[in-house]
Amino acid sequence: MVLVQTIPDGVTASKIEADPRILEAAQSIGIILEGLGYAVFARMVPLNVVDELMGGTVRVAWRKLQRYVEYERERAGSQKTWEWFQWLAEQLDRHSRARTSLTVGAHDAYRDWRP
Template sequence: MALQLIQTLAVVIGVAFGLAQLRQLSHQREVQAGLQLLAPLQTPDSAETMLLIHGLPENLTGAELRQRLGEKFRGTLATLALFESLGPIVARGHVPIEMYAEFYRGPTLLCWRKFRRYIEEERQGGWPMLFEWLQWLAERMEALPQGGNDIPAHQRFSSWKSSKDYPRLSIPRQ
């Protein structure tokens, strides 16, 4: 009887240890994914392109975008393509939507607002799936609760003392 109890206890402890290891592995995967998510859009060229996009008025036609941006038009499309490539990664759950939103909520919404008319024109012209994942991400970003991500980090995390404070401070306030 005592031996059976010890064996059962050993199995329970083994399962608990295994579950803890899986949880730690999942966390490590999220951290790694977050770091990889930063790379393509954290270059000087990407920063310059985002400033160009920010400076554009909304609702420009494709012709107006080409005229305003000239040779930089291709670079702006490359930036939109980066967001497009992140959509399936988020949809598959490889990067949690909350993590994506912390990094790219603003830029995603900005790109969608500035290029929406152009994208819709191109879709009507025969490219129906152009930047479909950018649109999907923008719609997800718009659907997120207002609050946490709309407060600048220097204000939202002003009482931060350690990484243990992160969950409490990152919760969207309503």
């Protein structure tokens, strides 16, 4: 995810494909989040758990890779490319109740947590 975070927002697919390390990182993250998105849809993993654990990661990855995904869908002639990754990012935006964010970490949001 470290490499994906370095991708500028709105970068073109050709820029991603020009760097093999970035391309491999993008594909790896996309595949992982694709599976996680489907797991949420199939109710194997609760959305709130994903939101609390890695909601920021999903949102950042989608923001960085959205144009690349759209390009891949156009090139393939299919809307199936990373469909569950997109679905997951959109569901997190629609239904988030997390107390954490990119500016407030769990160590602060849940400082007073008791077992």
